[in-house]
Amino acid sequence: xxxxxxxxxxxxxxxxxxxxxxxxxxxxxxxxxxxxxxxxxxxxxxxxxxxxxxxxxxxxxxxxxxxxxxxxxxxxxxxxxxxxxxxxxxxxxxxxxxxxxxxxxxxxxxxxxxxxxxxxxxxxxxxxxxxxxxxxxxxxxxxxxxxxxxxxxxxxxxxxxxxxxxxxxxxxxxxxxxxxxxxxxxxxxxxxxxxxxxxxxxxxxxxxxxxxxxxxxxxxxxxxxxxxxxxxxxxxxxxxxxxxxxxxxxxxxxxxxxxxxxxxxxxxxxxxxxxxxxxxxxxxxxxxxxxxxxxxxxxxxxxxxxxxxxxxxxxxxxxxxxxxxxxxxxxxxxxxxxxxxxxxxxxxxxxxxxxxxxxxxxxxxxxxxxxxxxxxxxxxxxxxxxxxxxxxxxxxxxxxxxxxxxxxxxxxxxxxxxx
Amino acid sequence: xxxxxxxxxxxxxxxxxxxxxxxxxxxxxxxxxxxxxxxxxxxxxxxxxxxxxxxxxxxxxxxxxxxxxxxxxxxxxxxxxxxxxxxxxxxxxxxxxxxxxxxxxxxxxxxxxxxxxxxxxxxxxxxxxxxxxxxxxxxxxxxxxxxxxxxxxxxxxxxxxxxxxxxxxxxxxxxxxxxxxxxxxxxxxxxxxxxxxxxxxxxxxxxxxxxxxxxxxxxxxxxxxxxxxxxxxxxxxxxxxxxxxxxxxxxxxxxxxxxxxxxxxxxxxxxxxxxxxxxxxxxxxxxxxxxxxxxxxxxxxxxxxxxxxxxxxxxxxxxxxxxxxxxxxxxxxxxxxxxxxxxxxxxxxxxxxxxxxxxxxxxxxxxxxxx
Numbered sequence: 001x002x003x004x005x006x007x008x009x010x011x012x013x014x015x016x017x018x019x020x021x022x023x024x025x026x027x028x029x030x031x032x033x034x035x036x037x038x039x040x041x042x043x044x045x046x047x048x049x050x051x052x053x054x055x056x057x058x059x060x061x062x063x064x065x066x067x068x069x070x071x072x073x074x075x076x077x078x079x080x081x082x083x084x085x086x087x088x089x090x091x092x093x094x095x096x097x098x099x100x101x102x103x104x105x106x107x108x109x110x111x112x113x114x115x116x117x118x119x120x121x122x123x124x125x126x127x128x129x130x131x132x133x134x135x136x137x138x139x140x141x142x143x144x145x146x147x148x149x150x151x152x153x154x155x156x157x158x159x160x161x162x163x164x165x166x167x168x169x170x171x172x173x174x175x176x177x178x179x180x181x182x183x184x185x186x187x188x189x190x191x192x193x194x195x196x197x198x199x200x201x202x203x204x205x206x207x208x209x210x211x212x213x214x215x216x217x218x219x220x221x222x223x224x225x226x227x228x229x230x231x232x233x234x235x236x237x238x239x240x241x242x243x244x245x246x247x248x249x250x251x252x253x254x255x256x257x258x259x260x261x262x263x264x265x266x267x268x269x270x271x272x273x274x275x276x277x278x279x280x281x282x283x284x285x286x287x288x289x290x291x292x293x294x295x296x297x298x299x300x301x302x303x304x305x306x307x308x309x310x311x312x313x314x315x316x317x318x319x320x321x322x323x324x325x326x327x328x329x330x331x332x333x334x335x336x337x338x339x340x341x342x343x344x345x346x347x348x349x350x351x352x353x354x355x356x357x358x359x360x361x362x363x364x365x366x367x368x369x370x371x372x373x374x375x376x377x378x379x380x381x382x383x384x385x386x387x388x389x390x391x392x393x394x395x396x397x398x399x400x401x402x403x404x405x406x407x408x409x410x411x412x413x414x415x416x417x418x419x
Numbered sequence: 420x421x422x423x424x425x426x427x428x429x430x431x432x433x434x435x436x437x438x439x440x441x442x443x444x445x446x447x448x449x450x451x452x453x454x455x456x457x458x459x460x461x462x463x464x465x466x467x468x469x470x471x472x473x474x475x476x477x478x479x480x481x482x483x484x485x486x487x488x489x490x491x492x493x494x495x496x497x498x499x500x501x502x503x504x505x506x507x508x509x510x511x512x513x514x515x516x517x518x519x520x521x522x523x524x525x526x527x528x529x530x531x532x533x534x535x536x537x538x539x540x541x542x543x544x545x546x547x548x549x550x551x552x553x554x555x556x557x558x559x560x561x562x563x564x565x566x567x568x569x570x571x572x573x574x575x576x577x578x579x580x581x582x583x584x585x586x587x588x589x590x591x592x593x594x595x596x597x598x599x600x601x602x603x604x605x606x607x608x609x610x611x612x613x614x615x616x617x618x619x620x621x622x623x624x625x626x627x628x629x630x631x632x633x634x635x636x637x638x639x640x641x642x643x644x645x646x647x648x649x650x651x652x653x654x655x656x657x658x659x660x661x662x663x664x665x666x667x668x669x670x671x672x673x674x675x676x677x678x679x680x681x682x683x684x685x686x687x688x689x690x691x692x693x694x695x696x697x698x699x700x701x702x703x704x705x706x707x708x709x710x711x712x713x714x715x716x717x718x719x720x721x722x723x724x725x726x727x728x729x730x731x732x733x734x735x736x737x738x739x740x741x742x743x744x745x746x747x748x749x750x751x752x753x754x755x756x757x758x759x760x761x762x763x764x765x766x767x768x769x770x771x772x773x774x775x776x777x778x779x780x781x782x783x784x785x786x787x788x789x790x
Binding site: 017018022033036037038040041044051054055056058062063065066067070088133134135136137138185393394395396397398 | 432433434435436437438439472473474475476477478480488489490491521524525528529531532535679
């Protein structure tokens with residue numbers, strides 16, 4: 001009988017043992033069944049995915065265990081429906097009101113669903129943690145989901161108002177809240193990463209994305225004769241557009257320039273997105289703490305780009321396959337149309353074919369994304385971790401009880417689900 | 420007892436602390452005996468309480484059923500794991516049990532899918548059909564006013580400064596009076612329990628719509644296409660049919676029902692949103708067809724009652740159905756228009772129909788939205 005914290009033999013202390021092939025098999029079978037069951041199979045697929053990821057992740061020589069079941073998720077979803085029906089009904093009724101309530105109903109409903117969405121995210125995290133078992137003990141999460149939800153919505157507003165500049169402070173604040181209330185047995189977690197550091201790392205990216213937009217706004221503001229424009233707009237009447245053009249001959253050019261700059265900004269954002277993800281993931285992992293255990297991430301940016309490159313490669317292959325199949329189907333339907341009359345039946349067949357094609361395409365791309373980008377991010381994120389202070393793992397005591405899957409259900413019904 | 424008892428190495432966690440115990444596992448006749456390397460017994464688990472838990476392929480991870488703590492025993496030796504599998508009913512290394520459970524889930528999900536589609540196809544319209552008459556007229560009017568705001572917001576192009584409703588300015592007022600004449604004649608013939616409200620609005624499409632609660636909008640594009648006032652009257656009679664059958668309210672109830680069925684139950688699976696919209700469009704267009712046929716029948720009957728020519732409705736329907744933009748072809752330009760035209764013509768009974776407007780009034784109506 002020995003006490004073994006492991007770690008030395010496994011490098012940084014974390015290994016991922018999963019086979020890419022078995023993950024592909026699991027996802028493809030899941031996608032087919034999702035289609036056959038109109039999505040009801042998702043509770044089973046999500047559970048399979050988590051079992052695969054958790055049990056193939058080995059920390060200090062011990063694989064994690066996911067103990068959640070599909071039926072718990074199904075139950076959580078049913079509870080969420082019971083809660084959300086009155087909310088939706090309320091929003092619907094408010095929208096029918098002719099007075100101020102009706103006018104405000106859109107914004108109020110949006111805000112209410114936003115807060116419930118964040119609430120769901122926190123509760124779903126709690127479910128996942130209490131279903132995560134390591135060395136015979138479960139993780140758990142305390143804290144108030146409502147407090148988190150209001151905090152999160154307030155931070156999102158600040159981030160939006162500062163054009164994303166407050167994002168590091170938002171993530172740091174929310175992660176501090178989450179980790180402060182996270183426990184492995186009786187070992188308390190915390191989050192120790194500095195928001196300023198993330199801001200400094202990401203600032204160049206922010207400039208590259210926002211810069212072209214800001215430039216376009218400045219150019220726009222300086223070329224337009226605002227007094228003339230306001231005059232035309234307040235006068236109203238016919239031929240407003242030609243009057244505007246007359247008073248502001250450069251307006252068209254400014255609009256084209258603005259569109260060009262937006263395009264450049266979006267292209268840069270898309271190209272930098274993997275780098276951004278790598279920076280945030282590395283920064284976030286390096287901030288995780290449990291008692292004396294500290295985490296350091298050595299995630300490499302080029303590996304994340306590699307994952308996206310694989311995604312693009314598979315997606316192109318899949319698109320070509322879909323294109324060939326679509327051409328054949330269109331040919332068959334076209335031949336049928338030219339021979340006979342297009343009746344209601346033909347019309348419904350064509351629409352159904354389009355619908356099925358759409359579903360296959362959506363499921364296909366999502367499967368490829370999960371099997372390339374998401375799996376790689378999990379694997380790279382885990383394998384790049386360096387754990388220290390592992391002796392703290394030896395004598396943790398069990399606490400915490402399993403929580404209900406209600407948060408998962410809400411997240412599912414509101415489309416804010418994660419892994 | 421001469422049964423050979425296998426034994427092997429394992430890793431044990433007692434579920435109370437995270438301490439890892441390297442243990443010796445002995446297969447006794449009734450259960451597993453777990454003991455430390457010093458021979459000190461730690462626990463004994465009966466075979467029928469063994470539970471297999473999620474683990475990597477290389478590992479058999481066992482828990483104890485109904486245990487208050489999360490005790491775990493892990494076996495990495497494959498042959499020893501097979502020995503335990505052979506003895507414990509709930510341990511299922513080959514996955515047969517799990518596959519059987521999955522199959523029943525899949526079968527029932529497909530059943531649920533079929534039932535969902537049947538409810539969407541037959542149930543939702545039937546419920547909307549029975550629920551609509553129960554709605555008090557006041558509620559329907561209220562619903563109509565709320566929809567009116569939305570519809571105006573969507574349709575009103577807000578250009579050139581003119582108001583959305585035609586017939587407001589001095590040059591347009593005679594046209595409004597002509598429209599009023601048509602409406603009154605139809606209203607009297609229909610003996611409606613409420614006041615009919617109809618307006619011509621500045622939209623270029625050849626179309627007309629009826630809102631819940633009795634508001635009818637005729638688009639100016641339809642007036643432009645019409646060859647005489649009877650054709651306009653026919654379309655308004657058709658729209659009155661929708662109002663009387665409360666089709667707008669029914670459509671709203673159906674839409675809400677379908678959104679709920681598909682939107683909530685399908686939930687978060689990729690592309691769910693677009694599938695919902697597509698499914699709704701298909702299902703609702705099939706409801707709409709029945710409603711259109713019923714409104715045709717009502718419209719033709721009303722034209723007969725008003726002493727007008729029901730065939731005028733067929734004429735304008737043929738014009739609209741025959742000449743649509745290429746993109747709209749699949750929804751509108753199909754043999755059903757011909758069938759509708761034939762059905763309306765069969766219903767026309769008036770022997771000597773009287774025109775709704777005289778030529779002067781008709782040319783005024785043509786000018787209802789200015790020149």
